[in-house]
Amino acid sequence: MPDTASRARRRFSPALRVGLALGGVLVLVAVLAPILLTDSATQLTGDRRLGPSAAHWFGTDDLGRDILARALVATRLTLIMSAIATAISVVCGVFVGGVVWLIPSRLRDIVLRIIDACVAFPALVLALIIAAILGPGTVSAIIAIGVAGIPSFARIAANLTGGVVHRDFVVTARLLGVRGFSIFSRHLLPNISGPLLMLTTSSFALSLLEISSLSFVGLGVQSPDFDYGRVLSESLATIYVQPWGAVAPAAMLIVAGVTAMLIGDGIASTLDPVRRARRSAPRADGSPVAPDADVVLAVDRLVVESPSGTPIVRGVSFTVRRGEILGLVGESGSGKSMTAMAIAGLLPDGVSATAERLRLGDLDLGGTVPPQRLATELGLVFQDPGTTFNPSLRMQGQLSEVLKVHLGIRGRAANERLAAALREVRVRDAETRVKQYPHQWSGGMLQRASIASAMLTDPKLIIADEATTALDVTVQAEVLRQFKAINRRAGTAMLFISHDIGVVQELCDRVIVMRGGVHIEEVLGSQLKTGDVRHPYTKQLLASAPTIARARTNDQKEDRHA
Ligand SMILES: Nc1ncnc2c1ncn2[C@@H]1O[C@H](COP(=O)(O)OP(=O)(O)OP(=O)(O)O)[C@@H](O)[C@H]1O
Numbered sequence: 338m339p340d341t342a343s344r345a346r347r348r349f350s351p352a353l354r355v356g357l358a359l360g361g362v363l364v365l366v367a368v369l370a371p372i373l374l375t376d377s378a379t380q381l382t383g384d385r386r387l388g389p390s391a392a393h394w395f396g397t398d399d400l401g402r403d404i405l406a407r408a409l410v411a412t413r414l415t416l417i418m419s420a421i422a423t424a425i426s427v428v429c430g431v432f433v434g435g436v437v438w439l440i441p442s443r444l445r446d447i448v449l450r451i452i453d454a455c456v457a458f459p460a461l462v463l464a465l466i467i468a469a470i471l472g473p474g475t476v477s478a479i480i481a482i483g484v485a486g487i488p489s490f491a492r493i494a495a496n497l498t499g500g501v502v503h504r505d506f507v508v509t510a511r512l513l514g515v516r517g518f519s520i521f522s523r524h525l526l527p528n529i530s531g532p533l534l535m536l537t538t539s540s541f542a543l544s545l546l547e548i549s550s551l552s553f554v555g556l557g558v559q560s561p562d563f564d565y566g567r568v569l570s571e572s573l574a575t576i577y578v579q580p581w582g583a584v585a586p587a588a589m590l591i592v593a594g595v596t597a598m599l600i601g602d603g604i605a606s607t608l609d610p611v612r613r614a615r616r617s618a619p620r621a622d623g624s625p626v627a628p629d630a631d632v633v634l635a636v637d638r639l640v641v642e643s644p645s646g647t648p649i650v651r652g653v654s655f656t657v658r659r660g661e662i663l664g665l666v667g668e669s670g671s672g673k674s675m676t677a678m679a680i681a682g683l684l685p686d687g688v689s690a691t692a693e694r695l696r697l698g699d700l701d702l703g704g705t706v707p708p709q710r711l712a713t714e715l716g717l718v719f720q721d722p723g724t725t726f727n728p729s730l731r732m733q734g735q736l737s738e739v740l741k742v743h744l745g746i747r748g749r750a751a752n753e754r755l756a757a758a759l760r761e762v763r764v765r766d767a768e769t770r771v772k773q774y775p776h777q778w779s780g781g782m783l784q785r786a787s788i789a790s791a792m793l794t795d796p797k798l799i800i801a802d803e804a805t806t807a808l809d810v811t812v813q814a815e816v817l818r819q820f821k822a823i824n825r826r827a828g829t830a831m832l833f834i835s836h837d838i839g840v841v842q843e844l845c846d847r848v849i850v851m852r853g854g855v856h857i858e859e860v861l862g863s864q865l866k867t868g869d870v871r872h873p874y875t876k877q878l879l880a881s882a883p884t885i886a887r888a889r890t891n892d893q894k895e896d897r898h899a
Pocket residue numbers: 643644649667668669670671672673674675676685686688803836
């Protein structure tokens with residue numbers, strides 16, 4: 338069994354271990370130096386401008402004070418000032434950069450342009466101006482450096498947030514009715530925390546330098562207090578006759594900066610959940626049956642337009658009945674996903690939809706839709722199970738979110754219901770597995786968990802958008818079986834979107850073929866299997882998709898030739 342030390346060695350990179358060791362030493366110096374060395378650092382003596390010796394390793398300054406003792410004692414104030422300034426930049430910057438994604442897109446563009454303009458202004462110059470306005474002093478130096486760092490942090494946080502805000506798990510959370518600051522704190526912030534943490538420590542290193550610079554030019558810490566910058570500036574007057582006087586504060590500055598960078602790099606790689614070790618997961622299978630009933634989804638003349646007014650979906654109409662699986666098939670870009678997103682009310686910014694009728698049961702999806710009803714009556718399963726879940730949250734928390742938010746079911750009751758739903762899609766050891774993170778589940782398990790999650794509220798309709806595309810063939814077959822099993826057992830209506838006509842013909846009762854945003858042909862799944870289709874495009878799609886039956890026929894032909 339590996340011992341604790343070797344486990345820690347594997348978890349922490351060498352850079353992080355060195356950084357933490359140096360950081361520990363710096364903290365120790367910050368705590369002990371003011372207690373032990375204040376006298377030799379501050380008391381005026383007659384031993385002025387002494388060179389390096391055993392008693393004074395870096396000599397003494399103009400007033401007979403030990404230079405090394407001053408540099409060491411200055412560590413506490415320098416670190417405290419840098420930490421507070423960094424906290425101001427990070428908290429305010431991340432808040433602005435994250436919240437900007439929660440406001441309407443037009444306002445967001447304006448705010449982002451303002452941030453860009455601020456970033457273009459050099460931070461140190463901005464800090465000098467603020468410090469000059471506030472007057473020299475410790476507090477004004479902290480405020481100046483903290484405020485000057487906000488724009489660049491806001492920009493970085495906005496960019497990082499922009500990278501995850503459209504990910505499937507955020508879209509799912511929105512669909513589940515999670516709104517406003519909860520989306521930011523629960524779904525966005527944890528997924529940008531790795532890079533942010535690393536940037537926080539680089540920002541700490543930068544604050545350290547900038548605060549020292551302000552003190553160096555006389556706008557920061559004032560006598561009798563002293564930080565690295567002030568000790569450095571005191572050595573300036575005698576730099577030609579006593580160059581070693583600058584070495585101690587400069588070395589402390591460099592060590593503190595490098596320590597911050599090493600810790601930042603190490604923490605970012607250690608905390609990134611996606612980089613953690615992956616484990617494989619067990620598999621399962623299910624079985625099919627057949628259904629029938631009333632219209633659950635009615636779509637009449639749905640038109641979806643891009644922000645420039647170009648039609649993406651051009652008057653598509655269809656219905657899905659209770660217990661029915663309707664397939665939407667077509668080549669990439671034919672408008673399948675946009676049709677689904679229009680139904681779910683999740684169209685991208687600027688893309689608009691109109692329809693003569695868009696109803697989910699008695700719910701008018703074209704009007705004002707109560708988020709709770711949409712969240713509980715419509716389930717969504719996306720293409721890539723790896724992006725459907727928030728990588729920084731355990732499966733249990735995110736899977737049971739809809740139970741908590743919309744059905745008020747929490748704690749043990751929620752966990753039991755979740756475990757039952759997972760067992761239904763054949764996730765083994767569900768109670769133990771839900772305590773794991775998404776990266777510890779296989780792609781097939783994650784997709785079955787998506788299905789279980791979509792089924793938790795007993796929805797009227799499930800939309801599966803390319804739900805098996807990212808899976809390998811064996812897992813794909815399992816997931817298709819789960820869809821069919823749920824459809825048979827619960828009678829849930831399904832809209833199954835795929836570009837793979839082979840998959841669609843295996844699963845769907847009825848299939849609509851789309852091309853260029855237009856509804857081209859509607860056929861039964863059984864007709865697709867026998868090749869009984871009329872439209873040349875559907876024939877083309879069929880010809881380009883090798884089915885299992887066709888593959889067998891070809892094999893037999895080849896055998897006969899041989
Ligand atoms: N945000 C957007 N703004 C404008 N046009 C878009 C946007 N998103 C997609 N489109 C366009 O809409 C068209 C249909 O896209 P859609 O995603 O619905 O296709 P699809 O049939 O689902 O294909 P795929 O299987 O590749 O996703 C494409 O031509 C695409 O370029």
